[in-house]
Amino acid sequence: MSGDPSAVRVDAQELRDLAARALTRRGATTEHARIQADHLVAAELRGHPSHGLRRLDVLVARIERGLIDPASQPELQWTAAAALTVDGARGFGPVVAYQAIAALRGRLPETGVAVAALHRTHHLGILAPYMEQLAAVGLVGLMLSSTEGLVHPWGGVGALLGTNPIAIGVPASGGDLAVDMSTGAVSAGKILDYRAKGMTLPDGWAVDAAGHRTTDAAEAAEGAISPFGGAKGYALGLAFGAIVGALTGTALGPDVHGTLDADSEVTKGDVIIAIDPVAFAGSDTRTALGDYFALIRGSGADGSTVTVPGDRARAARDRSCAEGVALSADVWARLHELSEAVDPAVADRNEDPS
Amino acid sequence: MSGDPSAVRVDAQELRDLAARALTRRGATTEHARIQADHLVAAELRGHPSHGLRRLDVLVARIERGLIDPASQPELQWTAAAALTVDGARGFGPVVAYQAIAALRGRLPETGVAVAALHRTHHLGILAPYMEQLAAVGLVGLMLSSTEGLVHPWGGVGALLGTNPIAIGVPASGGDLAVDMSTGAVSAGKILDYRAKGMTLPDGWAVDAAGHRTTDAAEAAEGAISPFGGAKGYALGLAFGAIVGALTGTALGPDVHGTLDADSEVTKGDVIIAIDPVAFAGSDTRTALGDYFALIRGSGADGSTVTVPGDRARAARDRSCAEGVALSADVWARLHELSEAVDPAVADRNEDPS
Numbered sequence: 001m002s003g004d005p006s007a008v009r010v011d012a013q014e015l016r017d018l019a020a021r022a023l024t025r026r027g028a029t030t031e032h033a034r035i036q037a038d039h040l041v042a043a044e045l046r047g048h049p050s051h052g053l054r055r056l057d058v059l060v061a062r063i064e065r066g067l068i069d070p071a072s073q074p075e076l077q078w079t080a081a082a083a084l085t086v087d088g089a090r091g092f093g094p095v096v097a098y099q100a101i102a103a104l105r106g107r108l109p110e111t112g113v114a115v116a117a118l119h120r121t122h123h124l125g126i127l128a129p130y131m132e133q134l135a136a137v138g139l140v141g142l143m144l145s146s147t148e149g150l151v152h153p154w155g156g157v158g159a160l161l162g163t164n165p166i167a168i169g170v171p172a173s174g175g176d177l178a179v180d181m182s183t184g185a186v187s188a189g190k191i192l193d194y195r196a197k198g199m200t201l202p203d204g205w206a207v208d209a210a211g212h213r214t215t216d217a218a219e220a221a222e223g224a225i226s227p228f229g230g231a232k233g234y235a236l237g238l239a240f241g242a243i244v245g246a247l248t249g250t251a252l253g254p255d256v257h258g259t260l261d262a263d264s265e266v267t268k269g270d271v272i273i274a275i276d277p278v279a280f281a282g283s284d285t286r287t288a289l290g291d292y293f294a295l296i297r298g299s300g301a302d303g304s305t306v307t308v309p310g311d312r313a314r315a316a317r318d319r320s321c322a323e324g325v326a327l328s329a330d331v332w333a334r335l336h337e338l339s340e341a342v343d344p345a346v347a348d349r350n351e352d353p354s
Numbered sequence: 355m356s357g358d359p360s361a362v363r364v365d366a367q368e369l370r371d372l373a374a375r376a377l378t379r380r381g382a383t384t385e386h387a388r389i390q391a392d393h394l395v396a397a398e399l400r401g402h403p404s405h406g407l408r409r410l411d412v413l414v415a416r417i418e419r420g421l422i423d424p425a426s427q428p429e430l431q432w433t434a435a436a437a438l439t440v441d442g443a444r445g446f447g448p449v450v451a452y453q454a455i456a457a458l459r460g461r462l463p464e465t466g467v468a469v470a471a472l473h474r475t476h477h478l479g480i481l482a483p484y485m486e487q488l489a490a491v492g493l494v495g496l497m498l499s500s501t502e503g504l505v506h507p508w509g510g511v512g513a514l515l516g517t518n519p520i521a522i523g524v525p526a527s528g529g530d531l532a533v534d535m536s537t538g539a540v541s542a543g544k545i546l547d548y549r550a551k552g553m554t555l556p557d558g559w560a561v562d563a564a565g566h567r568t569t570d571a572a573e574a575a576e577g578a579i580s581p582f583g584g585a586k587g588y589a590l591g592l593a594f595g596a597i598v599g600a601l602t603g604t605a606l607g608p609d610v611h612g613t614l615d616a617d618s619e620v621t622k623g624d625v626i627i628a629i630d631p632v633a634f635a636g637s638d639t640r641t642a643l644g645d646y647f648a649l650i651r652g653s654g655a656d657g658s659t660v661t662v663p664g665d666r667a668r669a670a671r672d673r674s675c676a677e678g679v680a681l682s683a684d685v686w687a688r689l690h691e692l693s694e695a696v697d698p699a700v701a702d703r704n705e706d707p708s
Contacts (some may be wrong), residue, residue, distance in 0.1 A: 080633040082436040083466025112437025113469045113627075117634040140600050156653030156660040170596040179593045181586050211655030229583020232535050235663040236590075238650065239533045242524040242643055246494050249635035252646040273467075273627070279434040280471040281603035289596055292606040296592065299510030301565030306510040309589040 008332050009324035015041045015335070019056055022338040026063045028070035032095045039094035043126040044325045047316035050189050051126040053331050059092070059122075060338055061262035068092065068122055076103050082111040088121025090266065096121040097130055097272065104274040108139070112279030117247040118270040123259045128180035128313055131169030134274055135176035138286065141169035142273040146244040148261075149254040151184045152224035154234035157211035159224040160253045161234070162268075163187070164241040168309075171277075173290030178310035183237030184225040188260075191220050244269045362686050363678035369395045369689070373410055376692040380417045382424035386449045393448035397480040398679045401670035404543050405480040407685050413446070413476075414692055415616035422446065422476055430457050436465040442475025444620065450475040451484055451626065458628040462493070466633030471601040472624040477613045482534035482667055485523025488628055489530035492640065495523035496627040500598040503608040505538045506578035508588035511565035513578040514607045515588070516622075517541070518595040522663075525631075527644030532664035537591030538579040542614075545574050598623045 019037035024030055036059070043051035062068040072089040074096045079085045084103055088096040100116040107114040124130070127143050134141035147162035163184035170177040186205045194201055195217035206220030207213055214220050227234040245252045248269030258266030277285055293308045300306045320326070327335075373391035378384055390413070397405035416422040426443035428450045433439045438457055442450040454470040461468040478484070481497050488495035501516035517538035524531040540559045548555055549571035560574035561567055568574050581587040599606045602623030612620030631639055647662045654660045674680070681689075 079636070080462075080466025080630070081464055082468070083630075083633040085634050085636070108434075110435055111465060112434025113467055114436070115467045115629060115634075140597055142597070153650050153653050153660045155655060155658045156650065157655045158653050160650055160653055166590070168590075168593040168597065170593060170600050172596070177593055177596050179589045181589060207655075228586045232582045233586070235533045235535060236520070236522075239522040239524060239531055239663060242526070242531050242646075243494055243496070243522065245643055245646070246524050246631040246639045247629065247634045249637060249639055249642075252642060253649065275469060275601065276434070276437075277600040279437040280439050280469075280601045282433070282439070283603060285600045285603055288603075288606060289599055292596075292599070295607065296507050296510065296514055299507050299512050299514055299565075301509060301511045301561075304509045306507045309593060 007326050007328055010327050010332065012041055012045060012320060012325050015044065015053065015325055015327070018335050018339040019053060022056060022060060022335070023063070023070060025339070026060060026070060028063070028092075032070055032092055035095050035098060036092040039125045039129065041325070042129045044327065045317045045320040046126065046128060046313040047320075048126055049328070049331070050187060053327070053335055055123070055125070056335065056338055058260070058262050062122070065262065067258065067262070067265060074099055074121070076100065078107070082107065082114045084114060084116040086116050086118040086121065088118055090120050091122065093122040093124035097124050097270070100272055101130060101133065101274065104272065105134075105137070105139070108274060108276045108279070113273070113275045115247070115274075116272040118272070119248045119250050120266065121270060122266050124270055126180060127165060127167035128178045128310070130272070131167045131178045131180065132176065132310070135169035135171040135178060138171045138276070138278065138284070139169070140171070140275040140277055141167070143167040143271065144240045144244050145270045146241045146250060146252070146256050146268045147182075147259055148256050148268075150188050150225050151227050151237060152207055152211060153238070154227060154231045157207075157209075158254075161227070161237050162241055162253065162256055163225065164237045164244070166236075166240055170289065171286050172293050173286045174294060175290070175308065175314060176310055177289075177293065177308055178313065180309075180313075183228055183233055183240060185228045185233075186225060188225060191217055191225065195221050244271050247271050361680050361682055364681050364686065366395055366399060366674060366679050369398065369407065369679055369681070372689050372693040373407060376410060376414060376689070377417070377424060379693070380414060380424060382417070382446075386424055386446055389449050389452060390446040393479045393483065395679070396483045398681065399671045399674040400480065400482060400667035401674075402480055402667075403682070403685070404541060407681070407689055409477070409479070410689065410692055412614070412616050416476070419616065421612065421616070421619060428453055428475070430454065432461070436461065436468045438468060438470040440470050440472040440475065442472055444474050445476065447476040447478035451478050451624070454626055455484060455487065455628065458626065459488075459491070459493070462628060462630045462633070467627070467629045469601070469628075470626040472626070473602045473604050474620065475624060476620050478624055480534060481519060481521035482532045482664070484626070485521045485532045485534065486530065486664070489523035489525040489532060492525045492630070492632065492638070493523070494525070494629040494631055495521070497521040497625065498594045498598050499624045500595050500604060500606070500610050500622045501536075502610050502614055502622075504542050504579050505581050505591060506561055506565060507592070508581060508585045511561075511563075512608075515581070515591050516595055516607065516610055517579065518591045518598070520590075520594055524643065525640050526647050527640045528648060529644075529662065529668060530664055531643075531647065531662055532667065534663075534667075537582055537587055537594060539582045539587075540579060542579060545571055545579065549575050598625050601625050
């Protein structure tokens with residue numbers, strides 16, 4: 001709990017407890033609430049508040065409207081020796097994803113590679129922790145998710161592609177690699193921030209409703225986000241979404257719903273690939289990769305810092321654990337409301353954090 | 355064979371025969387020569403001459419120096435139920451890759467997913483045809499290769515990353531998706547072209563030897579290519595190379611050799627992932643994906659054409675098959691030289707193509 005007027009610093013465990021309480025009071029099992037709450041806080045720890053406790057509101061609203069079943073059990077079925085089909089049964093994303101990953105890990109000694117395809121599963125949240133977990137035990141991971149249509153095709157009009165993120169984990173000595181990125185040039189939230197502040201967008205972030213590049217945040221909010229990296233980023237985002245659609249049978253592009261809103265069934269999908277590199281290479285490549293990453297980290301031009309994906313999140317997490325999680329005051333206040341709103345009898349537990 | 359002064363149009367089969375002859379005369383088996391020659395022509399057909407017959411010179415030189423064994427048999431070993439380890443035995447890339455893909459396909463009915471990790475394998479050439487082959491039989495494919503260090507880390511100095519390409523295939527009615535792209539902003543060949551013509555580079559393509567952005571092609575040639583898409587493209591390129599390194603145990607970054615040069619052992623690696631979507635989704639998603647891609651193709655702003663990855667290559671291939679392959683005169687002349695240089699007795703088969 002720190003001095004910045006717009007932010008507090010709060011112990012991560014306190015955040016986990018409050019968020020879990022908000023969920024158990026709405027029917028989540030203790031275990032499911034704990035996993036979902038931990039995962040929201042995991043985003044805060046890594047400096048990604050957009051995927052953090054701010055999302056609790058939508059989760060709560062979706063539970064209250066019967067869209068999320070906070071006590072459901074996912075159905076995991078091995079439909080082939082290395083193919084796991086997962087019906088999330090409208091449960092919390094992290095609950096389903098961690099069960100799927102545990103099943104994949106259990107299969108790897110036999111197959112070396114295993115893939116899970118998830119449907120009827122809610123937002124997985126920040127993807128990095130899943131990849132970090134695989135990398136920490138020496139496994140390579142690759143994840144794809146489909147998301148709401150927000151991105152325009154290269155040269156095209158309309159928000160026909162999701163921001164379809166990719167995450168990758170590769171184990172290495174001295175710090176595993178963990179990529180977690182969307183295939184949009186920028187998040188929808190950032191464009192809304194710019195609009196709220198009356199700021200001009202950098203060129204290349206978005207197009208207007210007619211498909212023309214714009215730096216006007218209000219026009220962009222009516223248009224679509226551009227893919228990152230031009231035609232190449234468009235190709236990847238489309239392909240990632242297509243892989244998810246092909247393996248999960250879930251909705252495509254503008255038919256994807258239920259991640260951001262609080263009033264429609266979740267129709268997106270997720271794919272998780274887990275690979276044991278030792279099954280192939282026969283030897284542990286972590287040292288060689290660690291040496292290579294050290295070379296990369298030491299290549300800064302003019303004294304600038306070069307990071308390997310995962311480095312920044314690791315540093316943010318270390319700092320958050322030592323100093324507490326930096327949280328905006330409104331999110332902190334809302335967290336208290338949500339953790340108490342259902343059962344007034346516990347309102348007296350509310351204590352001013354400042 | 356057409357009228358453009360700097361180009362000829364040649365029937366694809368004639369090109370395949372000439373290229374295969376250049377290889378059989380240097381010890382390649384008829385079958386290996388045919389596969390490698392077909393794959394070079396496959397790049398020409400799709401309008402990617404950088405991966406076409408221009409590469410025959412390096413292949414020939416590598417055979418003559420004993421670096422490529424044009425009659426070797428790769429060793430394929432299932433090291434786990436879905437994990438195929440492939441020692442290419444210094445053979446032609448396409449020979450090894452097509453054998454690996456055939457083995458993966460044979461395994462899919464049992465496992466649903468299978469992955470091949472290739473080492474001691476020469477340049478696979480254009481990746482799209484492998485993905486097209488998988489997609490044509492209803493399979494999803496994903497390939498990664500490591501390449502020579504040509505790209506700088508984001509914020510860093512030096513050509514420490516390969517252009518590490520990714521290829522993806524997804525089956526869809528009305529035209530499969532086939533991505534095939536490097537993670538560099540531009541190819542090394544294009545920078546050399548600009549230098550040769552004294553042209554200024556677009557900003558963002560490259561940095562100089564000190565890591566500063568440059569539009570001077572000569573400075574760029576001494577520096578490094580930028581990753582496509584800034585920090586995100588850097589993250590992906592590094593991660594793709596790391597996955598290849600982890601699974602194949604092959605060299606990393608600046609230690610990768612043997613794709614472009616004619617004097618060092620090949621030290622790169624390749625990863626091929628094949629997935630049967632029907633093993634997961636339980637139903638064929640090709641129609642749904644085809645409908646979605648049709649929506650994308652129809653989204654052109656102001657009448658512009660929007661393509662799904664694979665569309666352009668398909669159109670180029672159709673045209674090349676109908677009208678002949680457009681080939682630069684120097685490549686055409688060199689193809690004749692190479693197909694005749696070893697055995698003068700067949701020189702009389704040389705006929706003027708014009």
